[in-house]
Amino acid sequence: MGTLLIRPPGHRRDVALRPSATAMVWIGEGHPHETIAVPGVALADGDVLVATEMSTICGSDVHTVQGRRSAPVPLVLGHESVGRVIATGDAGANAVDGAPLRIGDRVVWSVTVSCAGCDRCVQGMPQKCRNLGKYGHDRVGAHGDLTGAFASHVQLREGTAIVRVPEALPASVLAPAGCATATAWAAVARAARDRDLDGAAVRIHGAGLVGLTAAAIAAEQGAAVEVLDPNPDRRALVARFGAGELDRDPDVVIEASGHAVREALAGVAVGGIVVLVGSVFPADPVPLDAESIVRRLVTVAGIHNYTGDELAEAVAFLAGRGRAYPFADAVGSVRALQDIDAALVEAAAPGAPLRVGLIPGR
Ligand SMILES: [Zn+2]
Ligand SMILES: [Zn+2]
Numbered sequence: 001m002g003t004l005l006i007r008p009p010g011h012r013r014d015v016a017l018r019p020s021a022t023a024m025v026w027i028g029e030g031h032p033h034e035t036i037a038v039p040g041v042a043l044a045d046g047d048v049l050v051a052t053e054m055s056t057i058c059g060s061d062v063h064t065v066q067g068r069r070s071a072p073v074p075l076v077l078g079h080e081s082v083g084r085v086i087a088t089g090d091a092g093a094n095a096v097d098g099a100p101l102r103i104g105d106r107v108v109w110s111v112t113v114s115c116a117g118c119d120r121c122v123q124g125m126p127q128k129c130r131n132l133g134k135y136g137h138d139r140v141g142a143h144g145d146l147t148g149a150f151a152s153h154v155q156l157r158e159g160t161a162i163v164r165v166p167e168a169l170p171a172s173v174l175a176p177a178g179c180a181t182a183t184a185w186a187a188v189a190r191a192a193r194d195r196d197l198d199g200a201a202v203r204i205h206g207a208g209l210v211g212l213t214a215a216a217i218a219a220e221q222g223a224a225v226e227v228l229d230p231n232p233d234r235r236a237l238v239a240r241f242g243a244g245e246l247d248r249d250p251d252v253v254i255e256a257s258g259h260a261v262r263e264a265l266a267g268v269a270v271g272g273i274v275v276l277v278g279s280v281f282p283a284d285p286v287p288l289d290a291e292s293i294v295r296r297l298v299t300v301a302g303i304h305n306y307t308g309d310e311l312a313e314a315v316a317f318l319a320g321r322g323r324a325y326p327f328a329d330a331v332g333s334v335r336a337l338q339d340i341d342a343a344l345v346e347a348a349a350p351g352a353p354l355r356v357g358l359i360p361g362r
Helices: 059-065 171-178 180-194 209-220 261-267 290-295 308-319 337-348
Strands: 013-025 034-043 048-056 081-088 106-113 153-156 160-164 201-205 224-228 252-255 273-277 299-303 331-336 355-359
Touching (some): 013 153, 013 337, 034 048, 048 171, 048 331, 081 153, 106 308, 160 308, 171 180, 171 331, 180 209, 180 252, 180 273, 180 299, 180 308, 201 209, 201 261, 209 224, 209 252, 252 261, 261 273, 261 290, 331 337, 337 355
Parallel strands (some): 201 224, 252 273, 331 355
Antiparallel strands (some): 048 355, 081 106, 106 160
């Protein structure tokens, strides 16, 4: 006769951290971040505790501290990170590929936490889960303090897509995977659902990290790609990410700038698809010329975040054919986590690198 192990509901595993974890808490516009020490966490059964190796500052973090995007405070910002598993809850957790996660695994993870059970999750839209959580976006409290990437540790909850990453890739390549790379992958994949990209003409608006990454992904799928951006510093990068100039109207337009929706809709060829990427909003509404969309048989698709499988595919790209592109150079500046306020100023400045990196304990 077997033994039945009964665990009390709501059981949590206490993990002490020596030295304490550090989280940089944003308390509102115009205030410097506050540093808090977190001496321990209580892990729910499916939780995973990760020690941050590097986090990167995404444009949406900059928008939040500038007050251009509302956020509940106090808040630990940051949702682009690579780290290492240092503890799990009693039930353990699996990576997206189904293999159990082990202490020491180097991982990236989704910005969203989803329930897997609601109608939207079941329909393949976990990023629109009815019980959605988001790292770097939720007020500290209900799920502890380690809820964003601008911290020495992050407490990952059950329902997070976690992807094991190769040791050989630099942290600067991997940290942006959980937002920029996976979003770019999802945008190109959305276009590829409608249109074989091999031989297609693809125009991308915006030479930020999402746009440049989408260029490299589309080029690797056989597309001719151009990237448009008003900023000459950014334009200087596009050739290194596989882009050149198109000699015909684009079959696919990916709007990754937030400022060229009108141009994207007007420029696409008859029968083409326009993919609007949601990581760059808020943006001003634009008038929609419905007759033009209809008569030109244009498809317009929105992309916001990505699925766990898309995150895994994005990482596989970085580890494979993506190695031909200078993703490591995207992080043009690396600072100590404690210098978060100066790092955010640097990330918001004209001529900023594609990403500013943050490393704990420096
Ligand atoms: Zn982001
Ligand atoms: Zn759900």
